[in-house]
Amino acid sequence: MNQFRLALPPFLFDIKTDLPIVAENAKNIYGDCYTELLDENDFVDYRLTVTHSGGIRRFYKPQARFLCDEREPFKPLNANQAYAILEWGMNWTVAAHELQYVIIHSAVLAKGDKAIIFPAPPGSGKSTLTAHLANSGWRLLSDEMALILPKTNQVIPFVRPVCLKNASIGLAKQWFPDNVFSTIARDTHKGDVIHMAPSKQAIEQNTKSASIVGIVYPQYNADEVLNIYPLNMTDTFMQLVHNAFNFTAIGEESFDTVVNLIEQTKNFEIQYNDLNEVDAFLTEEIINAE
């Protein structure tokens, strides 16, 4: 078994794996956050394992299993998807255990200390938008989850790669030829999937929180350059709750946090096919508005 650690503030993961593509990809994607030197004095938050299923399954249609400590939250995937199962497993681990933050399923990007969160279901084009913004002067705080300090508008970075699917994979490689990509996980439930490493600058600022000033629900639409729909508070509330992993578990505190956020931020739904127009809109109407 290979063992390595990923220091991804605010958490430290210890990972064991007997599948070489897991360690190779993690090393590639996380750069300085990856280490094989295990400091015995470190406080490890979660011990994760990605391993094959054993028996002759190792040779015939090999599988990859994910375990958080000794719990196995998902059924195994095909072994070529082993790195993806680690990324999804880390998301699950945080979403299932961490109740000190209100966690919203969304991308988080910032300019200066002002952040916008993009809650959206899979298939909305959220990750492609994230990849574009993260390479156009915005700071990536997360592609998957906004960790919000309860009763504030402060979002904590949890800097991780951007998960791109299907057609976006080719586009991203073409747009950002200098970026670092994982190997492709073929034929997952989301189709083909690749992870694109966060920038050096995003990693360097991975402990610097930002204030949420806008909540934007993106929806890619090939027929619209950019259409903007201001949302009323009720709609935003319902959508945020729908995207909050731990809303009911935290209870009253998360209710107060979400209400406070909505009252203090600008809320829009956008339909778009032009990423530069989106960028300009976000910068002018939300970041530079005050």
Added chain:
Amino acid sequence: MLNNAKQIVDILLNPSLLLSMPLAQQSDLMIVLRHQKIIARFAYLTKQYDVFDKLHEKTQRHLKNALKIAEKQKEQVQLEASLISNLLKNESKFVVFLKGAAYTLSDTLVGKGRVYSDIDILVNKAELKSCEQTLAFDGWLGQEISNYDDKYYRKWAHEIPPLEHCERGTIIDVHHNIIPIISQDAPTVEALTSFIQTNKQGIQTLTPAAQFVHSAVHLFRNEDYNNAFRDISDLYLMLLNENGNEVNENFLLDVQKVADDLTFNYEVGLAYSLVSQIFSLNIPKNFIERNLNKSRLRTAFDQFIFKDVLLPQHDLLPGSHTPFKHFLAIIRGHFIKMPFALLCYHLIVKLGRSIIEMIFGKHIFTPKDEMTLDNIEQNKAHKN
């Protein structure tokens, strides 16, 4: 690295030991306690012993996460208990909450930070059918299971298949006895009803002494020992007096009455002897001995396997895995529950499956649909 399983016991008995523990050891401890399902219980103890505020923020964060879940569950259980009690009060002579839910509802030391995945209730067997129907109308539905399984549950077991509430997602296990009918010494309804208590809100549980006996019977007639350390620590906490350091002798007398009436002396005797061994609790010898009413060989065998099987087992605790004793405990559990012929059949099926898993990999019997983060979101949204 932690030292051994005994260290976990020591730290439960004296949470201030945590303060002199290196930070890396504390992180391992959090992982082991979470795995043993006692992290929230431990978190309460650190508060009670004034240790919590002095801990490092990283350790605190994990304990706070556990406390949040426990608090949320407590709220949820109180709500469900009053809904279910009201719903069934005209259907069944009694609606008694058992095990984890009962500990929470009784608000005793053992209930603090106790978490569980389902709520166990006991209803009058004669009125089981109408209870099921009333529950179904209120949204409590069973998952689909095979006819064979359904028959097994109703004819041999002491509960019906689990029911899930279609909106809230809560799961209940409806029991019609406290131990499987098949084991032949299941108590009668009349014997059980004399140990039911009702609180101010009209919610029923077994009396604390009967809760203890039930917990002991459950632990020592089981064939699943994955949560065994939590279960033996339940028994330990129930035996403590108000100061929380010595055994409550009046409670021992109450327990004796229940054990004698329901003839569960042996399980109570085993519970006493193992609690006193593991947690160094001073229980008067005569209480232990008068209840251990099986042959000396049988008693020695049970004590031999349980003194290790009931300790926490985890890769982070060197030497804690005792697979042979664990295997014996499982066989023993089946043997107590089932007639010999049925046991042979059951073991052959289980053995066959584990051989196939060894050859074809762990997940050969796992159904194909994938459980992913997206599905979890959907489930969550569904439950909201």
